[in-house]
Amino acid sequence: MKSNHEKYHEQMDHDMSKMNHEQMNHDMSKMDHEHMEHDMSKMNHEHMDHDMSKMNHEQMDHDMSKMNHEQMNHDMSKMDHEHMEHDMSKMNHSHMNHDMSGMDHSMHMGNFKQKFWLSLILAIPIILFSPMMGMELPFQISFPGSDWLVLVLATLLFFYGGQPFLAGAKMELKDKSPAMMTLIAMGITVAYVYSLYSFVANHFFHTHVMDFFWELATLIVIMLLGHWIEMNAVSNAGNALQKLAELLPDTVTRLTDSGEEKVSLQEVKEGEHLLVRAGDKMPTDGVIEKGQTTVDESAVTGESRGVKKDVGDKVIGGSVNGNGTITIKVTGTGASGYLAKVMEMVRQAQAQKSKLENLADKVAKWLFYIALIAGILAFVIWLFVADLSTALNRMVTVFVIACPHALGLAIPLIVARSTSIAAKEGLLLKNRNALENATEIQQVLLDKTGTLTAGTFAVTGFVNFSNEKSDSQVLGLIGALEASANHPIATGIMNYLKEQAITVLKAENVENISGVGLAGVVDGQKLAIVNEAELQRRDISVPSEVNYTYEEQGNTISYLLVEDQLMALIALGDQVKPEAKSFIQALKERGIEPVMLTGDNEHAAASVAKYLGLDSYYAQLLPEDKEAIVSQLTKDGKKVAMVGDGINDAPSLARATVGIAIGAGTDVAIDSADVVLTNSNPEDILRFLDLAKETRKKMVQNLWWGAGYNIFAIPLAAGILAPIGIILNPAVGAILMSLSTVIVALNAMTLKIRK
Structure with missing residues (x-):
């Protein structure tokens, strides 16, 4: 766990x-x-x-x-x-x-920050007034009653500062999975209880027994510091489920026999009729009963281009209505709605993913069992060989040494350093386990829209075949026909003309030719904007190299005919990012298989996959399809990273071994992910993988420095070499613990990405 x-x-x-x-x-x-x-x-x-x-x-x-x-x-x-x-x-x-x-x-x-500072205030007098494992330090002082003050302060510190670890250990033991919290709790509990015994023995029975108040204080303070460092380093702001809920409007316009009325969304029931105006969000799932429009479903389904909707077509709650006003009949709201199903998938994926175990917990688990067994064996053996006091001393020394101070800082210092480096590289680390898990990634699943492409359906190219008219004049003719149309291609073209400050001419007798395009008259000339099929039917040829340039990226091409003569072509599509191709090649060189997942149609997906050099891709996927693919791969034992930016990616981002969100994407995707690419550049994933590799290496090194010396210290503390006169002095154990803490800190500072 x-x-x-x-x-x-x-x-x-x-x-x-x-x-x-x-x-x-x-x-x-x-x-x-x-x-x-x-x-x-x-x-x-x-x-x-x-x-x-x-x-x-x-x-x-x-x-x-x-x-x-x-x-x-x-x-x-x-x-x-x-x-x-x-x-x-x-x-x-x-x-x-x-x-x-x-x-x-x-x-x-x-608050860990508050706990740390208050615990530090309690710990300073304890450190000044009590010896370190029986060894008087130069700065330590004592006065009549100082030992009583130490007892009171240590008791407060144990119950206040140690409470998070005691509560965590209780939960770990209940889950039958002892780890870091249990190891820390064992160390501080043994140190406190034995020190109480020492205090009673020294003051009431006048027998000298070494206490561990110094170790108790420093252990609690350093462990709290480690937790505080880690909390500061890792950003977990936001809530994917909350952001999903925010996609729906607070109030909607409901149609009744008496007219329109504004009501709260929660009052809407299936079968009722709602009015959705241009630019509004779809409040629920439904079927259009009146009107026609273009709906932007890119954030919900991943489809990059606007989807034309007419009477009888379905709409999805959370998508954005275009420039038409429609009346919909509610088919799904609350638990039966599309977004509710996405929310449930995200929730289940996050709960499942929380069971992943990190490296530090694995080490702590083994160290706990080793220390427990070694301590009990030492107690039993020394009870027979010597006496109760010696047996207790050996057992307690084993338990305290088994929880070295360095272990509490070994991972947090690395996390803090790697998080700082990541921020400079355009990476926001939200889950530090992602750094550990990324070193085992076998496949990178890439959402197409917004990740490999720009995520907007817009003009990607224009070719003027006319020798008589300028580009702006030809574009003005195209705009004359498209100005009155209501479909995604027309919207994309008109947005482009507006950006280019093109003067649009006036067209007459504009008609929509089903399955072909548009036709009309401008300045007495017959114009038509047609698709490739119509061009072939009219036996009009286009230089193949011109078409191929745009078709290879899955663009939609429209052709302008003037008096049945080809004058220009204009291409629209979701433009592939310039760095995407080299990024795919770099993944392959690292032995990682790139796979594209998209809600786009088969033709667009195949074109982009071929252009990028992808061997595997999945098209026409809904959120549940993407999540199912990721879920199946993880069940099969595959370590997969999912990269996406839309609401439809949220469940799969939460389910994947490592979820990576594009920074320009939706808040829902960002909050479901472990890593966010703040620059929206897929090549940053390569830097993340490099950082993960170096971070993992440093984590292993620090865990060896922080806990590895126990391989020798625990047996020596237990007295395994006592027959030949070698027993680990508690003071020597304390020096080793302090030395390992310094080494861990210095080693963490040397972390960097190798270019």
Whole structure:
């Protein structure tokens, strides 16, 4: 399982910090009480009691007070009753565990920065007034009653500063997966309890027993520092599910027998009729009953060009209406809507992905078991060989040494350094596990629209075959016919003419010829804009090299005929990014297979794949199709990276081993990803892979420095060489621990990307 502090950071920082306590009560009261009881009863009662009991009431008030009233109202208003039922009923036990663990973190653990500074204040007197593993340091002082002060401060520090680790260890043990939290908790608990025993023995029984207050204080402070460094380094702002909800409008225009009325989206039911004006977002899934328009579905389905819609065509909630006003009949809202299904896929993928285990936790798990076994064996053996006091001393020394200070900084320092380097390279790291997982990537799945291409359906080329008219004059003729049309090609052309400041001429008798194009009269001349099929039917030829230039990138080509003579061609499409071709080749050279996933049609996908040199691609995909491909690959044991920028990519970004979002993409995609390319340049993925490789190498080195010396220290601390007179002095163990911490810090600073 993922370490609990990671679960904490990822879940709670996203969800709870924005909510307003008063608004939450108000919105939750809308839910059907009977249904709420039914759904909540499915949740594991014991787990709820366990997690909720941890919540500090004062902290909860503090956190909940941060919730933004307006934001909560905005988000909750979009959920209708049916959607809420759907979401609550689908919470399974494992997902509830994941969410509640995050809640427990924010409520119970508070702010790591605050905990670190307050713990440091408590730790400084302990460090000054108590010896290090029995060894008096030059700066240490004592006075009558200083040992009592140390006891009080250490007790406060143990329960306040050590609380996150104790709570995390409890959860790890409940999940039967001890890792970093359990190892730290074992170290600080043994150090504190044994030091209490030492205090009682020294003061009331007048027997000298070494204490570990110094180790307790420094261990807690350094571990809190490590967590704080990691939290600062890794950005987890945002919430993909919230951004999905924001795609739908707050209010809609409902049509009734008495006319139009503005209502809240949550009041809309299937079968009702809504009016959607030009430029509005589609509030729900539906079927057009009146009007025609062009709909921009690029953010939802990945289709780069606008889709022409007429009576009887389906529309998707969250897509953007073009320049036509339409009436739709609602076919899906709440749980039955398209976006709700995408939200559920993202939620399930994120819950599944949270089970990934990182390198530090694997090391900590093995170290915990090794230390536990070695410590118990040492106690049993020394109990027979010597006495109880010696046996306890050996066992405690093993436990304390097994949790070296350097281990708490080994990974956070690397993460902080690599995050800083990544930012300079145009990379935003949102999940530090991505750096570890990226070194094992076998396939990179690339969304076409917006990732390999610019993501906009626009004019990509123009060729003037006329020797008499200038480019601007010919473009003016094209605009004369397209000005009155309502389809994606016309929109793209007119936008281009506007950018070029072309004067559009006046056309007469403009007619739309089905399956061919447009025809009309300009200044007494017959004009037509036709497709390639019509050109061939009229037996008009075009130089093959001219057509090929645009066709190889999947462009749509329109031809201008004046009095049945070819005058010009204009190409429209989603232009391939200049760096895409070299990027694909670079991936292949690294032994990584690039695969293109797109919602575009088969012809466009095949053309782009051929142009880029891709051997594999999938076309006409919906979000569930992309997510299914990624899910199947991961189930087959493949390590895959998914690169995308749209809402339709969000579930697959969340599901992939590493999700990489294009910075110019939707907020939903960005919040579902582990890495964001802030420059929207696919070549930055290569730099990310290079950084991941170097980061992994440094992590392994630091873990060896931070924990590797235990291979020798633990057996020596247990007394394995005692028969020949060699026993590890606790003071020597402390020196080794301090030395490894310094080496870990210096090694982290040497991390860099090899050019």
